[in-house]
Amino acid sequence: MQRIDQIAALRAALAPMRRAGETIGLVPTMGYLHDGHLALVERACAECDRVVVTIFVNPTQFAPGEDLDAYPRDLAGDLERLSAYPVDFVFAPTVSEMYPEPMQAFVAAEPLGDILIGEQRPGHFRGVATVVTKLFNIVQPDRAYFGEKDFQQLAVIRRMVADLAMAVEIVAVPTVREADGLALSSRNVRLSPEDRAAAAVLARALDEGAAMIGAGEGDPDRVLAAMRATIEAEPRANLRSLDLRDPATLAPVTRIGARPVVMLVTANFGDVLLIDQRVVEGNDKGVTP
Numbered sequence: 541m542q543r544i545d546q547i548a549a550l551r552a553a554l555a556p557m558r559r560a561g562e563t564i565g566l567v568p569t570m571g572y573l574h575d576g577h578l579a580l581v582e583r584a585c586a587e588c589d590r591v592v593v594t595i596f597v598n599p600t601q602f603a604p605g606e607d608l609d610a611y612p613r614d615l616a617g618d619l620e621r622l623s624a625y626p627v628d629f630v631f632a633p634t635v636s637e638m639y640p641e642p643m644q645a646f647v648a649a650e651p652l653g654d655i656l657i658g659e660q661r662p663g664h665f666r667g668v669a670t671v672v673t674k675l676f677n678i679v680q681p682d683r684a685y686f687g688e689k690d691f692q693q694l695a696v697i698r699r700m701v702a703d704l705a706m707a708v709e710i711v712a713v714p715t716v717r718e719a720d721g722l723a724l725s726s727r728n729v730r731l732s733p734e735d736r737a738a739a740a741v742l743a744r745a746l747d748e749g750a751a752m753i754g755a756g757e758g759d760p761d762r763v764l765a766a767m768r769a770t771i772e773a774e775p776r777a778n779l780r781s782l783d784l785r786d787p788a789t790l791a792p793v794t795r796i797g798a799r800p801v802v803m804l805v806t807a808n809f810g811d812v813l814l815i816d817q818r819v820v821e822g823n824d825k826g827v828t829p
């Protein structure tokens with residue numbers, strides 16, 4: 541495993557591999573790696589001849605006042621964790637390597653990036669779409685791996701790749717969870733012990749919604765009301781958003797039927813914003829019991 545921090549050096553190292561017909565997998569991350577990231581790495585290693593993991597806390601996806609400075613970082617620990625996998629390159633550029641000059645070209649992710657989390661974090665998905673495009677241009681991967689936990693991010697990237705005819709296959713990896721259901725996230729480390737324990741309520745609410753839908757509930761408002769009550773019963777949770785949407789378009793769903801739906805939640809515990817999601821297959825009853 542080779543650590544590279546220059547764009548030109550990574551391109552030079554990958555070029556002969558690409559010419560030799562080897563497939564290249566890309567796992568973009570912001571570091572502070574946990575088992576969720578490692579599930580992406582493991583999948584990439586299983587499916588691609590060469591694997592590049594990128595570690596870059598991208599400033600352009602953080603709005604002023606967000607947690608850019610507080611975002612956890614541990615490059616030495618990340619390299620140690622990655623050394624257990626057959627990763628070829630860890631690309632960990634500095635901000636000035638990625639953005640040597642103020643940017644004048646961006647990838648807009650609209651309107652999909654303006655709704656839901658985009659309303660809470662204006663400009664976030666423009667920053668994500670732009671840096672992911674830049675990473676795609678640097679690495680030119682055959683496949684790129686993203687977690688379902690960041691469900692809207694995955695939807696934005698899929699649309700970007702389709703709309704702009706990017707030659708990369710997007711692979712979605714299921715969310716890895718703690719024993720109590722909490723989705724692994726780099727930000728979990730910033731939770732107080734009390735908030736960490738309380739945060740499991742998000743996964744419990746998602747389970748509850750899934751169970752209602754599985755039992756035949758067809759009214760999204762009833763599902764969301766039950767989930768909201770569960771989350772609001774936890775005093776440490778500050779619910780920011782709770783939505784039930786079409787997984788492909790993220791459009792609101794008025795009736796749950798045979799088609800899958802996705803439940804999306806964001807909540808603050810202290811100043812830490814957590815997100816979670818769950819896709820449910822829908823039900824063929826479409827009735828409110």
Ligand SMILES: Nc1ncnc2c1ncn2[C@@H]1O[C@H](COP(=O)(O)OP(=O)(O)OP(=O)(O)O)[C@@H](O)[C@H]1O
Pocket residue numbers: 568569570571575576577579580685686687688689690713714715716717723724725726727728
């Ligand atoms: N629990 C998880 N299971 C599977 N994939 C995950 C999980 N958490 C993050 N990922 C994926 O890892 C990639 C890098 O994510 P990132 O570095 O932002 O980590 P993160 O833990 O999501 O951080 P944060 O939630 O604090 O933003 C993304 O594609 C993300 O969806």
Ligand SMILES: CC(C)(CO)[C@@H](O)C(=O)[O-]
Pocket residue numbers: 568569570596598601668671672690693
């Ligand atoms: C995809 C990504 C690495 C872009 O900075 C980031 O948004 C993340 O870690 O999910």
Ligand code: BAL
Pocket residue numbers: 570601690693
């Ligand atoms: N996992 C998404 C990156 C962010 O929160 O900025």
